[in-house]
Amino acid sequence: MKYIFFLFFVLLSFSGCSKNEEPMAEMAVSAIKLAPKNESAASSDIQADLASPQIPQKIIKEASLRFETDNLEDTFNRIQTAIAANKASIQNDSEGKDYDNIYRNLTIRVPSQNFDSFVNAISKGVSYFERKDISSQNVTEQYIDLTSRLKTKRKLEERYLQILQKATKISEILEIEKQISAIREEIEAKEGQLKYLESRVAESTVTIEFYKTIAQKEGVKTSYGSKLWTAIQSGFFSLSEFLISIVSLWPFIILFCVLAYFIRKRFKRKKI
Template sequence: MRSIFSLFVFFLILSGCNKSNEPDSKDLAVSAVMVAPPPPGASNSNRKDEDKSESSPEIPQKIIKQASLRFETDNLENTFNQIQKAVESNKARIINDSEGKDYSNAYRNIIVKVPSQNFDRFISDVSKGVSYFEVKNISAEDVTEQFIDLTSRLKTKKKLEERYLQILQKATKVSEILDIEKQISAIREEIEAKEGQLKYLESRVSESTITIEFYKTVAEKEGVKISYGSKLWTAVKSGFFSLSDFLISLISVWPFVIIFFVLAYFIRRRFKRRKKE
């Protein structure tokens, strides 16, 4: 009996030792997954690409800003002085200034060019003291894609011009030289046109245009300030001037008046003779 029990214990010990020596399935799965080593030079190329991407300058956003303001004021002169102070403090400039008066309003229109970085501050300075705006339109147009397209086209044209200049140096025949110079002239015109478009975009981006219209309502009672007698005297003078203008116009056509009376006299005399006959 003891021998049977000892054999059973011996087999248990052997089975435990075999299980402890076998590797775990999880360990086998983990060891089987091997990360492929990077190819030689791959890390260096990636670093170079990253450095290039970091070193390449980003094109700033190109935005054209415009604004149109219209509001009522109690004093045109004070409002204009406030706008002038805003112009000076924001390094702007007035490019157009007009004023006038109609039946019910006295108004003034001003067009200002403001550096784009001072656009918001200028509008804030002008808006001080304004209770409400009848018109307040602010627009921002993104022309970055247009700027990039023009820039790339300009670079392409300049490279093409350089190639034609290199070919021109090697040309020997007069006909070839004339043809190449003709091509270079056409390319140069396109380059100058695109450079002009870029300068125009840059000027519109760098300076914003703001139109300001402010007015003062003229009270209807102001017409009562003129007395009734003054109105009558004004009407008499107007009538006299009209009569004098009419007489002057008659004098200017005096030859035709004389001819008319002479013809009328002879026609009347002839009719009288016929009646007598």
């Protein structure tokens, strides 16, 4: 920081003594070149922040559950009770039917502090899980890094705004405003990343898939009746096609009958 203030002091002093003033745009470029030094200094602050016990850990929790149930409606009602008790919300709800089961899939967002309580409430009525994956990701370092870089960009923006107030030429103003616009885009991008990270930390995602197996006897009866009806329809269509094919050959049948008649008549004459 001493080098930066010293450089600005020299530039300002030189501009007061010299007849040709140095353009403000060049001062802006100098500020850009010095910015990486500030960011490297900010990275050292990140390590200090990580060592500080005052910063709470930023952890993203997720869970994926799959299990079988005897009653889909009762299971869904039990999940809704757990949702209300833990201040959660349903983000996605879908249901359908496969060959041998009826299923329902839920995606639930639950406050991170209620994550364990919610998963335990869902697990109580389940005899066994076909899938139960619970994961946690510590993003504290990423969170501090984004916060520090965002602070550095905001300080850089303030420095350019101060330079802009001293600019007199249109070319200088346009150049500085261009740099400020680029910095603000970076600030908005980092703010978006930070908000997304905070959202994932604040609320955990729990995916629940539960299903009921269709009775095998019902499936056999349904399948047998369907096959029988399909066979009857297939036989009827085959017979229809056969009759149609015979009708389409009527000229050849008539010709065959005529030839057979003359051949038979000729044989009769020979015998006489």
